[in-house]
Amino acid sequence: MRLRLPAETGVAAVVMLAYLWLAVSFPTFRESAGLAVLLNNAAEIGVIAAGMTLVIATGGIDVSVGSVAGVSAIAFAKLLTSAGWGLPEALLGCLTVGLLCGFINGTLIARFQLPPIVATLAMFAAARAGAYVLSGGESISDLPAPLISFGYGSFLGIPYPVWPAAAALVVCGVLLRRTAFGRELLALGGNREASYLSGRPVRRIEALVYTLNGLLAAVAAIIIVARGATAIPDAGRFSEMTAITAVVMGGTPVSGGKATVLGTALGVLAIGLITNGVRAYGKGDIWVLLMLGLALLLSVEVDRWRSGERRVAA
Amino acid sequence: MLQLANSIRDRSAWLRIRETPAAALLLTVVLYMISTNPAFRTADNLAVLAQDAGILGILACGEALVILTSGIDLSVGSSLAMAACSAGALMMNGVPWLLSAIAGLAVGFGAGLFNGFLVTSRRLPPIIVTLATLLLFRGLTNVLTGAAPYNLLPESFKAIGRGYASVTAFLIVALMLWVFLGRSRLGRHLVAVGGNETAARLSGIPVAGVLRRTYATAGLCAGVAGMIMAAANGNAQWTLADGWELDVIAAVVIGGVRLTGGEGSVLGAGLGALIIVVLRNALFLSGIPVEQYGLVTGTVVAIAALTEQWRRTMERRT
Numbered sequence: 001m002r003l004r005l006p007a008e009t010g011v012a013a014v015v016m017l018a019y020l021w022l023a024v025s026f027p028t029f030r031e032s033a034g035l036a037v038l039l040n041n042a043a044e045i046g047v048i049a050a051g052m053t054l055v056i057a058t059g060g061i062d063v064s065v066g067s068v069a070g071v072s073a074i075a076f077a078k079l080l081t082s083a084g085w086g087l088p089e090a091l092l093g094c095l096t097v098g099l100l101c102g103f104i105n106g107t108l109i110a111r112f113q114l115p116p117i118v119a120t121l122a123m124f125a126a127a128r129a130g131a132y133v134l135s136g137g138e139s140i141s142d143l144p145a146p147l148i149s150f151g152y153g154s155f156l157g158i159p160y161p162v163w164p165a166a167a168a169l170v171v172c173g174v175l176l177r178r179t180a181f182g183r184e185l186l187a188l189g190g191n192r193e194a195s196y197l198s199g200r201p202v203r204r205i206e207a208l209v210y211t212l213n214g215l216l217a218a219v220a221a222i223i224i225v226a227r228g229a230t231a232i233p234d235a236g237r238f239s240e241m242t243a244i245t246a247v248v249m250g251g252t253p254v255s256g257g258k259a260t261v262l263g264t265a266l267g268v269l270a271i272g273l274i275t276n277g278v279r280a281y282g283k284g285d286i287w288v289l290l291m292l293g294l295a296l297l298l299s300v301e302v303d304r305w306r307s308g309e310r311r312v313a314a
Numbered sequence: 315m316l317q318l319a320n321s322i323r324d325r326s327a328w329l330r331i332r333e334t335p336a337a338a339l340l341l342t343v344v345l346y347m348i349s350t351n352p353a354f355r356t357a358d359n360l361a362v363l364a365q366d367a368g369i370l371g372i373l374a375c376g377e378a379l380v381i382l383t384s385g386i387d388l389s390v391g392s393s394l395a396m397a398a399c400s401a402g403a404l405m406m407n408g409v410p411w412l413l414s415a416i417a418g419l420a421v422g423f424g425a426g427l428f429n430g431f432l433v434t435s436r437r438l439p440p441i442i443v444t445l446a447t448l449l450l451f452r453g454l455t456n457v458l459t460g461a462a463p464y465n466l467l468p469e470s471f472k473a474i475g476r477g478y479a480s481v482t483a484f485l486i487v488a489l490m491l492w493v494f495l496g497r498s499r500l501g502r503h504l505v506a507v508g509g510n511e512t513a514a515r516l517s518g519i520p521v522a523g524v525l526r527r528t529y530a531t532a533g534l535c536a537g538v539a540g541m542i543m544a545a546a547n548g549n550a551q552w553t554l555a556d557g558w559e560l561d562v563i564a565a566v567v568i569g570g571v572r573l574t575g576g577e578g579s580v581l582g583a584g585l586g587a588l589i590i591v592v593l594r595n596a597l598f599l600s601g602i603p604v605e606q607y608g609l610v611t612g613t614v615v616a617i618a619a620l621t622e623q624w625r626r627t628m629e630r631r632t
Binding site for chain 1: 386432436437438439441442445446447448449450452453454456457461552560563564567573574603605606607608609610611612613615616619620623
């Protein structure tokens, strides 16, 4: 009998290798403070990747999240400064912007049957431009003190931004594994036609998934703004790439129908380790991209080996 | 000719031609710009327009082939930079420009072949493969060039980016690929693979070979566009065409090529590229900052995709 390794094998290997490499070369990494910094930096990717796992489980993709985070961040800062809203109202406003963007994506994909990559590509371009229009290309600072302390403080030794990220991952994991919604979602990703013919509310589920993803992008925007103490119109750029990389590295196939949030969490961790490692070596962010590309190929290759697929195209 | 005559007689036939919405949109935007903005029709502006259209058009033609097989290539911008920098490095080291340009094209072709190899023999989904190579090629180019620009290029090389050379190259590439798709065996196989891969395999089409050649051709197109872009800018740098993959895909979508493969044409993709370039130019002339163009291109992409969807439902109904 063949031993069946779990879907997270590839990413677990990458995480272990990266951690060993860093722990050996940089002693500060072995302390909890080093780990806290790492987790803090990976927080917004964790939030986005959690939603992205659900999207990819339906067989779709959402390339707009980084831009949606950008426009939500600017809207948030504008509400706080020029509009003079209080923090709670502005938080709600920010989440609403993300929700709306996600809802537009969901409507285009579920109701009008556009391919997810086209609909979210349009949103990718439009939302980023929206962030520039709203901000006039300027970054916005002078944000309220409680918000900034959220970006720097910690609770139980774990930085504040990590909590919503963990919460998002846990909620998405529970949604996927323990609820009817999750099962419908996986069924939809596995076989859309069959799902539709069995009378499942395919459109509603699909629309909901993208809306949820927009909402999570706004949560990520709040983290980004708090940690940076400013809102820049470029906020969240490339985070869609990073989040997709985390999900795929984690062992969720892009063909849909299967998903693992645990794998995604490990993928986020792997990305955090790689990013911090590259920076610790004093190399530019371009090395991060290079290493991420390699890590992505490595993990899908491990996954291929794990699933025992040796089939070659005819 | 007969087909054209028939379509004039039967009005609904126009709707059935995939490129009609794109052509109509292009015509509208161009006419609007000509009549409202005198700066649009100056010779200088038209030359800039032609230059951009050539580069984006060539990329879009290559991308269209990949999308026709129901794949996607996100790495075109990075392949372009890698090809341009390879050629630039050779030229700065005294290699004759023609030889360097050929080497650059080979690098583009090789990049495409690498994508094709990962897609076929490793059976990885195209979006993941090309996402990885988008990061990889860009990263490698930066690391290998040490982020240095190659800006002392020979004048004879720069000439291929000047004036209407770029748009002429685009027309030649588009024509070649158009004939290739419609008339050659590989071209027909390519469309068949995109329409239904299983059916294609069962009818004895060598799917893997077709896919490898398709990705390699897209890489070669990126190489050609890279040479022209480096020549036009007088500079080959690792940041060349950063983020262009999205404009390229947008052009293909606007041109009515179906993202699930099997339907569409190189002609449409070329028209899509022209539309994007004219829109960008129009926004530029109205003094709108570059960062805000996305609002227009995003909307146009969504509308084009919706039109295509509507056209298909209409078709199904008749």
